[in-house]
Amino acid sequence: MPPRSYVSPARSAAAAETRERVIEAASRTLREGESIARFSLDTVAKAAGVTRLTVYNQFGSRRGLLEAVFDEIARHGGLHQLADAMAMADPRAALDRMVEIFCGFWSRDSAVGRLHDAMATDPEFAEAVRERNERRRRGVTALIDRIAGKGVSPQARKDAVDLIFALTSYPTFASLSAGRSRDEVCRVVQTACRAALAPLVNPSS
Amino acid sequence: MPPRSYVSPARSAAAAETRERVIEAASRTLREGESIARFSLDTVAKAAGVTRLTVYNQFGSRRGLLEAVFDEIARHGGLHQLADAMAMADPRAALDRMVEIFCGFWSRDSAVGRLHDAMATDPEFAEAVRERNERRRRGVTALIDRIAGKGVSPQARKDAVDLIFALTSYPTFASLSAGRSRDEVCRVVQTACRAALAPLVNPSS
DNA sequence: AATTAGATATACATAATGTATAGTCAATAT
DNA sequence: ATATTGACTATACATTATGTATATCTAATT
Numbered sequence: 001m002p003p004r005s006y007v008s009p010a011r012s013a014a015a016a017e018t019r020e021r022v023i024e025a026a027s028r029t030l031r032e033g034e035s036i037a038r039f040s041l042d043t044v045a046k047a048a049g050v051t052r053l054t055v056y057n058q059f060g061s062r063r064g065l066l067e068a069v070f071d072e073i074a075r076h077g078g079l080h081q082l083a084d085a086m087a088m089a090d091p092r093a094a095l096d097r098m099v100e101i102f103c104g105f106w107s108r109d110s111a112v113g114r115l116h117d118a119m120a121t122d123p124e125f126a127e128a129v130r131e132r133n134e135r136r137r138r139g140v141t142a143l144i145d146r147i148a149g150k151g152v153s154p155q156a157r158k159d160a161v162d163l164i165f166a167l168t169s170y171p172t173f174a175s176l177s178a179g180r181s182r183d184e185v186c187r188v189v190q191t192a193c194r195a196a197l198a199p200l201v202n203p204s205s
Numbered sequence: 206m207p208p209r210s211y212v213s214p215a216r217s218a219a220a221a222e223t224r225e226r227v228i229e230a231a232s233r234t235l236r237e238g239e240s241i242a243r244f245s246l247d248t249v250a251k252a253a254g255v256t257r258l259t260v261y262n263q264f265g266s267r268r269g270l271l272e273a274v275f276d277e278i279a280r281h282g283g284l285h286q287l288a289d290a291m292a293m294a295d296p297r298a299a300l301d302r303m304v305e306i307f308c309g310f311w312s313r314d315s316a317v318g319r320l321h322d323a324m325a326t327d328p329e330f331a332e333a334v335r336e337r338n339e340r341r342r343r344g345v346t347a348l349i350d351r352i353a354g355k356g357v358s359p360q361a362r363k364d365a366v367d368l369i370f371a372l373t374s375y376p377t378f379a380s381l382s383a384g385r386s387r388d389e390v391c392r393v394v395q396t397a398c399r400a401a402l403a404p405l406v407n408p409s410s
Numbered sequence: 411a412a413t414t415a416g417a418t419a420t421a422c423a424t425a426a427t428g429t430a431t432a433g434t435c436a437a438t439a440t
Numbered sequence: 441a442t443a444t445t446g447a448c449t450a451t452a453c454a455t456t457a458t459g460t461a462t463a464t465c466t467a468a469t470t
Binding site: 210211213216217219220223255256258259262263 | 444445446447448449450
């Protein structure tokens with residue numbers, strides 16, 4: 001008697017909907033909660049109107065849920081505009097635009113801040129977030145390679161990439177956000193990134 | 206029958222010694238542990254050869270212990286050199302020196318990284334660490350005021366201060382430390398901080 | 411009408427923080 | 441000399457979280 005397994009359209013649709021509902025409840029809980037320490041699967045489950053076991057059924061673990069929330073935020077965070085930015089003729093203008101896009105991303109949903117906090121307590125989740133950040137690093141590297149002249153050392157390129165990577169990171173954005181609007185932070189970071197390009201055009205130093 | 210309370214030299218000395226031992230055990234546990242999530246008072250107490258209740262007796266709470274560890278690290282972190290740095294005639298040289306001192310501080314004891322992780326889960330501890338960081342901000346502000354000319358707007362000064370504050374923060378140090386020695390990180394941060402001063406001398410832009 | 415996927419109900423194991431209460435023992439005070 | 445006191449211990453308990461296990465329910469499919 002082989003088990004007759006099947007895929008059910010109605011069932012998987014309903015499951016996908018509850019999954020969405022849980023993710024929504026989780027990001028709302030992250031947004032409204034005071035700290036990541038108060039973020040429990042119990043709270044999320046109640047907010048979503050499901051059982052805690054349903055959360056485990058859908059995401060496997062707390063970490064799985066957090067990753068799903070991060071991906072959901074990334075999906076609606078405006079990062080798709082990066083393709084256009086990278087295609088710009090002037091790589092410096094592209095960098096400015098990139099900074100703008102990431103400032104928008106970091107500021108759009110305050111849950112990203114809480115997710116970065118979660119990196120501290122869960123090394124594997126931290127690694128997952130870092131991997132997702134590598135896309136930004138690759139973008140910066142590509143722009144630096146276009147900006148840097150032939151005589152620029154690999155070390156100088158690496159320095160510029162890592163510095164701009166740090167300048168466009170969430171921690172830097174959060175630090176500069178004290179007493180500044182999103183656009184003001186963006187302007188400060190853009191200026192700093194442009195300044196970080198200086199060693200690339202004058203390889204004498 | 207008034208209670209006859211008294212201060213005991215031998216007793217308080219012994220207490221201070223166990224307190225030291227617990228702090229030492231805690232910072233060692235932070236250093237050797239993989240994540241702040243694995244840092245428990247149970248582990249620390251056993252490592253120090255005392256009971257968990259003794260830890261509570263001495264520090265009141267997990268947070269109290271973490272603050273004590275932070276202060277202990279700060280005491281031996283070389284920050285006393287800041288006074289000399291601030292007294293330097295050339296404020297730009299003083300800034301370079303300041304960056305050097307803080308790179309030394311962030312790299313001296315890897316427990317500081319774990320303590321920064323602990324900020325994510327304990328808002329009050331985070332606030333306590335932030336207050337201790339304000340000393341750095343005041344130092345940067347003083348230097349910027351010496352460097353900036355009269356025609357420089359308060360906004361430009363604030364931007365420079367906050368940017369340099371972010372550049373000299375632990376997160377930036379940690380981010381740049383991937384694949385770099387302490388001195389290499391120091392050099393990169395120094396260059397970036399010097400570049401952040403550019404808007405202060407030419408107020409035309 | 412039997413089966414199956416998703417969700418629930420309930421229970422349990424584990425680990426951590428924090429509080430409460432009584433007890434131990436050497437250092438003090440009278 | 442003896443009672444008292446301060447630091448530490450022993451033990452227990454309440455609370456909160458994560459994560460696992462097992463049985464049950466219900467509606468969608470075969």
